[in-house]
Amino acid sequence: MTRRLAGAALAVAAGAAVLGAAGTGAAQAGQGGQADQGGRGKVDFTGIVALDNCSGSLVRGPRSRDGDAALVMTNGHCLESGMPKAGQVIVGQPSGRTFTLLSPDGQRDLGTLKATRVEYATMTDTDVTLYRLDTTYAAIQRQYRIPALRLSTSRPHDGTEIRIVSGYWHKIYGCKTDATIHRLREGEWTWKNSIRYAPQCQTIHGTSGSPIIDVRTRRMVGINNTGNDDGERCTLNNPCEVDRKGRITVRKGIHYGQQTYLLARCLGKGNRVVLGRHCALPRPAAKH
Numbered sequence: 001m002t003r004r005l006a007g008a009a010l011a012v013a014a015g016a017a018v019l020g021a022a023g024t025g026a027a028q029a030g031q032g033g034q035a036d037q038g039g040r041g042k043v044d045f046t047g048i049v050a051l052d053n054c055s056g057s058l059v060r061g062p063r064s065r066d067g068d069a070a071l072v073m074t075n076g077h078c079l080e081s082g083m084p085k086a087g088q089v090i091v092g093q094p095s096g097r098t099f100t101l102l103s104p105d106g107q108r109d110l111g112t113l114k115a116t117r118v119e120y121a122t123m124t125d126t127d128v129t130l131y132r133l134d135t136t137y138a139a140i141q142r143q144y145r146i147p148a149l150r151l152s153t154s155r156p157h158d159g160t161e162i163r164i165v166s167g168y169w170h171k172i173y174g175c176k177t178d179a180t181i182h183r184l185r186e187g188e189w190t191w192k193n194s195i196r197y198a199p200q201c202q203t204i205h206g207t208s209g210s211p212i213i214d215v216r217t218r219r220m221v222g223i224n225n226t227g228n229d230d231g232e233r234c235t236l237n238n239p240c241e242v243d244r245k246g247r248i249t250v251r252k253g254i255h256y257g258q259q260t261y262l263l264a265r266c267l268g269k270g271n272r273v274v275l276g277r278h279c280a281l282p283r284p285a286a287k288h
Helices: 137-144 261-266
Strands: 048-050 055-060 069-074 098-102 109-122 128-136 161-166 171-186 189-197 211-214 220-227 240-242 255-259
Touching (some): 055 211, 055 220, 069 109, 109 137, 189 220
Antiparallel strands (some): 048 098, 069 128, 098 109, 161 171, 161 211, 171 189, 171 240, 189 255, 211 220, 220 255
C-alpha cells in the first residue's frame, strides 16, 4: 500500500517527481505544487487535502447539499487508529483528525479542516475512509472559496484519461486507466474491480488516498491505494491480480486504485452512508 510513512505502521519511501512520457498526453507530476499541464480538462489541487501520513480530498455525492457537514475521503489503510482487518467495517467512530486544505495551485496551505467522526471505513472489497467534518460545504466555500470534488456514480471505462492528485506530496500524476482487475489481493485484504493504471502513473508511498479524477468530466472516479514494489506475490506492498478463474498475475512496478462509484451511490440524506439493500458496500458484522 502506498501509505508507508514515518510514525505510521510502515516506513517512508521517498521519490522524485514523475513525468508523463512524451506523446502520451500525461500530466506532469509537479514538484512543490505544480498543477496539471495536460491542457484540455486541466486538473489542479482544488478540493485536495493533506493528512499527516496520506493524501485525501474534500468530496460530495450526488445528493449532498451545501448545508451538509462536509466529507473528506482517504484510504482505509490511512485510518489513524490503524488499518482495519479483513472483513472489518467501521462506522460512526469518533475522530478529531485534522486535514490541511490546499490552494488550487498547490503552493499554499489555506487552512485546517477537522473531523468529528469516521463516517465509514473498511479495507474489505475496497480501501476507503470517509470522515465527517465539523463544518459545511457552504462554510468552506465562504471561507476558502474551495468547492468539493464531485463523486461519479459511474464506473470509469478502461482507457480513461486520469489525474491522481496527491496532497501529501503536492504532485499530480497523469496517465490512462489500463484495465479493471477482477480481484486485487495484498496480504490479508482483497479488493474488487480495482483500477490498474498505465505504467506512466508511478505513484509513490504517501500518495495513498489521492483522488483519481476523470480528466473529461472532472469527477472523482476512484482512490489511489497501492502498487507492487518488489515483484513479490500477494504480500504487503506487493499486490497480485486474481482473475475469474483464480489465476494470479504479478506486475512489478504497476500501481492501482479502487473505484468509488459504490460509495457515491450509498450517500443519502445529510451525507450519511446508508448501508441498505441499495448499497453494495460491506456492512459491519452483526452483533450477537
